[in-house]
Amino acid sequence: MTPNRRQFVKGGVAAFTVSFAAPAFLSDIARAQGATARNLVVLYLNGGNDALSMVVPYTNSGYYERRPTIAIPAGNVLQIGTDASGTGVGLHPRLTGLKQIFDEGRLAVIQRSGYPNSSRSHFLGTDIWSTADPSNPSGPGWLGRYLELMPQPLDPLTAWNTVRETPRTLQSRFVGVPAIPDPRTYAFSSPNGGAEATYSRQAATRIASHIPVDRPHLSFVAGTAQAAFQTLDRVASVAQYQPTVAYPNNGLGSALRAVAGSIVRGIGTKVFWVQTGGFDTHASQNPNQDTGAYYRLMATLNDSLLAFYQDMRNQALLQDTLVLQFSEFGRRVYENGSNGTDHGAGSTMMLLGGAIQGGLFGTAPDLRNTPGNPTLESSNGDIRYQTDFRSVYARVLDQWLGTSSTTVLGGDFRSPGLSFL
Amino acid sequence: MARREQRIEHLLRRAGFGGSPDEVAELSELGYHAALDLLVFFDQTPDDADQRIGTPGHAGVTTRTQFRPDLSITDARQRWLFRMVHTRRPLQEKMALFWHHHFATAYSKIADIYGGAVATRMLGASAGYNLPTGSPRGQIEVFRNRALGNFYDLLVSMARDPAMLVWLDGRLNVRGTPQENFAREVMELFTMGIRPSDSAPNNFTEDDVKAAARVFTGWNLAVGARGTNNANDPTLAYSYLYRADRHDTTSKTFSFDIYPGGGRTIAASGEQEGLDFLLACCRHPATGPRLVRKLYAFFVSELQPAPQAFVDRVSRTFYDSNFDMQRVLLQLFLSPEFQDDSAYFARYAWPVEFVVKAIKETGWAGFSVDGALSPLLAMGQQLFEPPDVNGWDTGPGWFSTGAMLARMNFAATLTGNQRFNLREAARPSKASPQSVLSFALERLSPSPFENAPYDELLAYLRAGTSWTGSDAELLAKTAGVTHLVLASPQYQFV
Numbered sequence: 001m002t003p004n005r006r007q008f009v010k011g012g013v014a015a016f017t018v019s020f021a022a023p024a025f026l027s028d029i030a031r032a033q034g035a036t037a038r039n040l041v042v043l044y045l046n047g048g049n050d051a052l053s054m055v056v057p058y059t060n061s062g063y064y065e066r067r068p069t070i071a072i073p074a075g076n077v078l079q080i081g082t083d084a085s086g087t088g089v090g091l092h093p094r095l096t097g098l099k100q101i102f103d104e105g106r107l108a109v110i111q112r113s114g115y116p117n118s119s120r121s122h123f124l125g126t127d128i129w130s131t132a133d134p135s136n137p138s139g140p141g142w143l144g145r146y147l148e149l150m151p152q153p154l155d156p157l158t159a160w161n162t163v164r165e166t167p168r169t170l171q172s173r174f175v176g177v178p179a180i181p182d183p184r185t186y187a188f189s190s191p192n193g194g195a196e197a198t199y200s201r202q203a204a205t206r207i208a209s210h211i212p213v214d215r216p217h218l219s220f221v222a223g224t225a226q227a228a229f230q231t232l233d234r235v236a237s238v239a240q241y242q243p244t245v246a247y248p249n250n251g252l253g254s255a256l257r258a259v260a261g262s263i264v265r266g267i268g269t270k271v272f273w274v275q276t277g278g279f280d281t282h283a284s285q286n287p288n289q290d291t292g293a294y295y296r297l298m299a300t301l302n303d304s305l306l307a308f309y310q311d312m313r314n315q316a317l318l319q320d321t322l323v324l325q326f327s328e329f330g331r332r333v334y335e336n337g338s339n340g341t342d343h344g345a346g347s348t349m350m351l352l353g354g355a356i357q358g359g360l361f362g363t364a365p366d367l368r369n370t371p372g373n374p375t376l377e378s379s380n381g382d383i384r385y386q387t388d389f390r391s392v393y394a395r396v397l398d399q400w401l402g403t404s405s406t407t408v409l410g411g412d413f414r415s416p417g418l419s420f421l
Numbered sequence: 422m423a424r425r426e427q428r429i430e431h432l433l434r435r436a437g438f439g440g441s442p443d444e445v446a447e448l449s450e451l452g453y454h455a456a457l458d459l460l461v462f463f464d465q466t467p468d469d470a471d472q473r474i475g476t477p478g479h480a481g482v483t484t485r486t487q488f489r490p491d492l493s494i495t496d497a498r499q500r501w502l503f504r505m506v507h508t509r510r511p512l513q514e515k516m517a518l519f520w521h522h523h524f525a526t527a528y529s530k531i532a533d534i535y536g537g538a539v540a541t542r543m544l545g546a547s548a549g550y551n552l553p554t555g556s557p558r559g560q561i562e563v564f565r566n567r568a569l570g571n572f573y574d575l576l577v578s579m580a581r582d583p584a585m586l587v588w589l590d591g592r593l594n595v596r597g598t599p600q601e602n603f604a605r606e607v608m609e610l611f612t613m614g615i616r617p618s619d620s621a622p623n624n625f626t627e628d629d630v631k632a633a634a635r636v637f638t639g640w641n642l643a644v645g646a647r648g649t650n651n652a653n654d655p656t657l658a659y660s661y662l663y664r665a666d667r668h669d670t671t672s673k674t675f676s677f678d679i680y681p682g683g684g685r686t687i688a689a690s691g692e693q694e695g696l697d698f699l700l701a702c703c704r705h706p707a708t709g710p711r712l713v714r715k716l717y718a719f720f721v722s723e724l725q726p727a728p729q730a731f732v733d734r735v736s737r738t739f740y741d742s743n744f745d746m747q748r749v750l751l752q753l754f755l756s757p758e759f760q761d762d763s764a765y766f767a768r769y770a771w772p773v774e775f776v777v778k779a780i781k782e783t784g785w786a787g788f789s790v791d792g793a794l795s796p797l798l799a800m801g802q803q804l805f806e807p808p809d810v811n812g813w814d815t816g817p818g819w820f821s822t823g824a825m826l827a828r829m830n831f832a833a834t835l836t837g838n839q840r841f842n843l844r845e846a847a848r849p850s851k852a853s854p855q856s857v858l859s860f861a862l863e864r865l866s867p868s869p870f871e872n873a874p875y876d877e878l879l880a881y882l883r884a885g886t887s888w889t890g891s892d893a894e895l896l897a898k899t900a901g902v903t904h905l906v907l908a909s910p911q912y913q914f915v
Contacts, residue, residue, distance in 0.1 A: 046809075120627060121609055123811050136619055164801040164824055165814045179821030185799065186823060189830045191837035191900040195885050200901055203881035204829065207909050210873045217724055217769065218868065221820050222910040225829075228822035282590045282602045284534075337598020338590060343605070378627065 037320040039263055040401060041256075041272045041308075042143070042169060045301075047280030048122060049327035050341050051348035052367075052383075053287045053294050054095070055109055059088035062367030066334040070285050070294075070341070083111065085363035092287065094298040097306025101352055106309075106318075108420035110349040110392060111362040112375070114385025118329055118345035122280070125328035130168035132390050132409055142393055143271055144172030145408050146401060156227045157234060159271040160262060162255035167273050176223060177273075178231050183239035183258050188232060205229045234267045241265065244314035248303040252276040256308040264315050270401075276300055279327060283338035309352065318354030322400055322421075324392070325350040330383050333367050333376065346383035349392055355400070357420050362387045391415035428453050430866055431765050434915040435720050436460045436754065437511025439778035439866065461569065461751050463510035470508045471500070471549045480506050480780060483791035490550045491559070492538045494528050495794065497545035498804045501561065502790040505777045516568035516746075517561060518773065519719055522815075524579050524611060525807035526560060526588045534587060535659075542658055543584040544805050556645060556658030560584040561805075572712070572744035573703045576611065580699060581661035583642055589810065592642040594634060595667040604633035606810050612702035614711045624707050625676060632673040636687060636694045639668030663692045677705060703744050709736035716749070721759050722767035723816045731758050766868035766914040769816050772800035774915055775828060779907050782865045783835055784842045792834060799827035820913070832907035840900035844892070847899040851890040854882035854898075861902050867912040878905055 057063050058074040059082075077090025078099040089111070091099050101107040115134055119125040127137035140148070147159060147170070159170055159177040170177045180186050188204070190197035208225035212218050241261025247253040255274040262269050278297055286292025290299075305323065312318040330347030346365070352358075365375035365383045377384040390413040394405035398414065399421035406412050426449040433440040433448065437460065440448065448456040459466065473479050474488065482488060482499045490500040505514050531540035542551075546559040558566075560582050567575040579585050585603070586592040594600035609615050613624045645660030670689040679685055679701040687694045702708060713735045717727035735752055742748040753759055770778070776793045797803055801824045807813055836843065850860035858878055862870070870878070882888075882898050906912055 120630070121605070121615060122809065123609075124615055138619055161821065164799075164821055165808070165818055166821055176822075179823040181799075181823055186826060187830075188826060189833040191833050191840060191904050192897050196897050196901055199881055199884040200904065203877050203884070203905055204908055206877045206880075207874045207905065210871070210877070212871060217767075217817075217914070218910055220817055221769070221825070221913050224820045224822055225825050225910055228826050231822060280602075282600060283593050336593075336600055337595055338593035338600055340590075340593075342601045 037263060037266060037317055038400070039270055039272060039321060040143075040396065041259055041274060041321065041323045043305075043323055043325040044126075044167065044169075044273070044275040045279045045297075045325065045327040046275050046277035047327070048125070048329045048331055048343055049279045049347060050281055050285065050287075050294065050331040051111075051327070052330070052333070053285070054092050054298065055111060055348045055364075056090050056092065057087045057364035057367065058090050060364060060367050062333075062369065066367055066369065068335070069339050070287060070335050072287055076288070080109070081360055083360045083363045085366075087364040087366075089360060089364055092294075092298045094290075094295055095302045097302045097309070098350075098352075100306070101309055102358055105358040106352055106354060106356050107358045108351045108356050109358075109360050110351075110387055110418070110420075111360065111364050112346045112383055112386035113326075113349045113362065113389045113392060114330070114346035114383070115388055115390070116385070118382070118385065120329060120343040120345070122328055122343075127168055129326055129328055129389060130171075132393055140173055141167070141169035141171045142408060143169050144175065144177075146397065146403060147175040147177075147271070148172050149403060149407065155268055156230050157262075157267055157269050159273070160259070160269045161273040162258060163273065163275055167275070170271070170273055176227050178227055178235075180231070180235055180258065182254065183235045183261065186232065186235045186239070188229070201229075234265075238262045238265050238267065243307075243311050245307050245310045247307045247311075248300065250276075250300050250304070252300055252304040253307065256304050257311075260308060260311045260315070263312070263317055263321065276304075281331070281340050282336070282342060283340040285335075285340045305352065313354070320354070322353035322355065322396070323351065324396060326389065332381055333365070333383065334381065344382040345377060346385040349389065351392075351396075351420055355421060359420070361418060361420065387415070387418070388413055391418055395421050427762070427765065428760065429456055431762075432456060432460070432754070433511070434774075434778070434866070435515075435759075435768075437515055438505050438774055439781050439915070441781045442864065444781075457751075457754050460510075460512045461747065461754065463513050463569075466509045468508075468510055468513075470504045470510075471547075473507060474500065474503055478786075479503070480785035481787070481789035481791075483789045491542050491546040491556075494532070494537060494541045494545070494805060495791070497541055497559075497561070498794055499790050500545070500550070501804055502773070502777065502793060505773065506780050506785065506790065512750075513565055513568045516750075517564040518771075519716075520564040520568070520575070521561065521804070522807065522812040523715070524560075524564075524585065525810050525812035526582075526584050526805075527807055527809075528805040531584055531587045539657055539659065540584075540587075543587065546658075557583060557660045569747040569750055570745075572739070572746055573700060575746075576607075576699050576703060577696065579611070580607070580637070580640060580695060583659045583661060586640070586642045586661065591637060591640050594638050594640060595664075596635075596638045596669040599631070599634035599638055599669065601630050601634045604637060605630045607699070607702060608633065610811055612711070613705040613707040617707060617710070624705070629675050629677070632675055633698060635669040635671070635673050636698045639664045639666075639692075640695060641667065665691055668692075675701075677701070704740070709739040712736075712739065713749075716753060717758075718816070719768075720750075720753055721756075722764050723769055724767045728758065731756065768915050769819055770913050770915045771813070771815065772797050772802035772819065772824075772828070773804065775800070775913065776831060778866075778915065779832060779835055779912075783903060783907070784839045784846070786839075786842055788835065788838050792838070793831065796827055796831035796834065800824050800831070801827075825913075828913065829904075829908035832904050836900045836904040836907065839903075840896055843899045843903055844896045847895060851895050853890075854879055854888055857882055857895070857899060858902060861899070861906050865903065865906050865912065867906055867909060868914045870909075870911055874909065874911065878902055881905055 056077045058077045076093045079090045130141045132142040161179045190200040238261040247257040259272045285294045287294035312321045330344045331341035332344040369380045394413040395418045397405040490497040544559045547562045589603035590600045591603045608625045643662035645658045674686040714727045850856040
């Protein structure tokens with residue numbers, strides 16, 4: 001991590017706080033900005049996902065040679081076809097829901113995504129994927145820059161972060177993003193009841209509305225409090241949402257349930273952030289047993305995404321919904337002595353949604369330890385990237401969010417082959 | 422409004438968790454330098470906080486059957502919060518919090534592997550709460566004992582700490598199949614860092630990570646005490662063990678200096694290799710400045726980067742004193758940068774700082790620190806559960822809308838709980854809304870209110886009433902206005 005990671009926030013907080021719009025229930029601003037149900041849900045797998053256990057190149061002999069303990073037997077994978085290199089590819093056996101979505105043509109799998117000189121650090125790696133800028137990973141996030149390009153002032157619910165910290169991807173120089181882990185507890189309470197409680201909320205709201213111009217740190221906190229008051233009532237309406245399917249009782253399931261409620265209620269949110277952790281599997285990865293660490297990660301991922309997908313389909317909103325999954329790096333090709341894997345390089349991204357033209361993009365690595373193997377790097381220990389992750393972002397920005405990827409990403413990463421949208 | 426003793430309050434907010442009215446008065450009598458001596462040289466003050474748990478005159482703890490901070494992580498969290506509120510050695514607890522953030526270790530991973538009782542023991546066992554005999558002290562006690570000790574000693578303790586050996590998988594690091602997790606983070610997060618800025622070259626390479634992993638092969642874990650060998654057995658404990666037969670004896674070469682003469686290769690020398698490597702990490706020219714910048718942000722100011730002159734000066738002390746943190750902290754608190762009033766309220770309060778200061782200033786009789794645990798989670802800071810090995814995202818990172826609501830709502834819970842105590846304290850000030858507001862702003866220590874928000878507080882006191890000072894009115898309005906001050910943006914700074 002670089003020391004001045006939040007410097008840009010501090011420099012820009014005065015601007016940040018004035019960008020919160022005046023409060024309005026089912027915001028007029030959101031409507032004026034052409035609110036549609038079209039949305040992007042970014043899903044972060046925290047810890048560095050071992051993509052080789054999620055999307056398995058099961059016909060590659062190197063995979064079994066280099067992972068004698070933790071490889072998934074070819075007979076157990078959920079086959080999803082043969083990629084352009086002729087490698088047979090299958091999903092982890094627990095990903096039955098994603099297999100179903102793949103078969104419906106609504107899941108795109110992008111193998112070997114990454115960037116040159118991949119960082120093996122969780123923190124630097126996350127910053128690079130979040131800023132889409134390996135040369136300046138302390139700056140604002142790629143979706144933070146997208147939010148900055150929208151007409152200002154921005155409705156405070158334009159983006160919705162389901163975790164407590166604002167992820168770098170959504171950090172901006174002057175747009176605040178609310179953190180709403182659970183709409184049901186997103187409320188204001190008072191030590192008194194009745195009229196006193198009403199006076200308390202009115203007073204707290206007005207105190208937060210005084211934004212001192214010469215104390216930017218105080219402005220930042222006041223602006224955050226102000227945004228909380230501006231979003232309370234609309235979020236309360238999301239808390240009432242009754243989904244059409246049962247979501248799994250875990251963090252990712254709850255987050256996606258809230259996202260679904262927000263989309264169905266039409267409160268104007270365009271960008272959501274969800275994440276799930278536990279992917280830093282240095283030891284006892286055990287992807288083959290139902291009690292194993294990686295197997296359980298796949299269960300959480302599969303069941304939550306399937307519930308969300310079905311809920312959105314039942315609500316006739318699948319066509320407007322796009323999920324983009326990433327992780328900060330892939331893991332080492334060979335297993336370590338602890339039945340786990342250390343930090344690696346290239347990884348696999350997935351996208352799903354009603355508008356996705358699904359399929360296999362890119363090719364699997366050849367995992368054999370052969371001299372000059374072009375699909376590996378670091379003495380054949382890590383996967384060399386084939387598709388720059390910024391090309392995937394570019395497609396989403398251009399074809400889904402309707403903005404200019406070259407402006408947001410500061411360069412031309414468009415790749416016509418990535419025809420998933 | 423002029424505060425009573427601004428320098429002492431500032432010192433107590435930073436070198437502790439704020440002061441109760443009595444503590445501020447006591448230290449003000451002594452004067453700044455004597456107060457600082459008392460805080461920094463805390464060995465002269467008895468550590469009696471644990472003995473006062475469950476006694477009258479203090480915040481409560483909530484026990485299920487028996488209070489066991491060595492077996493129940495909830496009790497370990499309560500014990501720590503109690504100590505933050507009532508310790509007579511506030512800087513020791515404050516530094517323990519700093520080190521917990523710096524060597525961030527999370528309970529949940531350890532509990533997943535060894536069960537909750539063993540995991541709690543690894544983190545929380547202490548002299549007073551410690552079974553069985555032969556169990557090493559928990560990680561938090563190492564942070565306390567070495568709070569202002571030698572950084573190299575602390576680093577070595579962490580490399581051998583059972584909780585750390587599980588958290589970063591050192592227990593599994595053996596010859597032939599090394600484990601890189603600890604090796605990477607000891608350089609990236611605990612000492613030198615990746616690089617000082619985006620444009621600077623990296624301090625270490627991927628080959629350094631692999632070599633360092635081999636240095637620590639054999640730094641493993643063994644059962645230190647065992648009863649029936651059941652995960653919930655209260656007599657099961659683990660301790661560090663160096664296993665020479667699992668150590669990789671080939672030499673390891675690094676891209677940076679290991680030895681003062683410039684040697685970069687560690688020759689086979691068993692466990693000593695790890696000590697040589699950790700000493701090299703302490704000596705590395707990036708480690709002092711990185712640590713000093715982190716200390717500056719934690720103790721002095723988050724409103725600007727640490728001035729280079731400050732970094733140079735304090736780093737020199739770090740190296741010249743052979744990593745003596747007491748010397749480093751003394752210099753920090755005596756620095757003009759710290760004492761200047763521009764540093765007052767120049768830090769975003771961490772959730773535990775906010776909670777503990779609110780309790781100390783509002784009052785605690787009849788309040789259990791257990792009532793702060795769920796709110797702290799919602800504010801983004803669960804003790805013994807940092808989000809990852811990089812610790813918490815501090816500064817503005819604490820302030821999302823959801824976390825801000827959680828702060829406001831904890832303030833509502835606390836003031837609701839304390840409303841009778843608050844009314845009694847406010848009774849002498851009941852004459853007018855202005856006098857009640859003066860009482861609240863004197864009792865609490867928010868950063869200054871400008872006129873407009875001050876007027877909003879006054880408007881709240883006047884809302885719905887033509888002031889009479891009746892008991893019912895004073896009960897509702899004192900709690901209400903105290904809540905509004907604690908919930909205000911102004912109060913979120915220390």
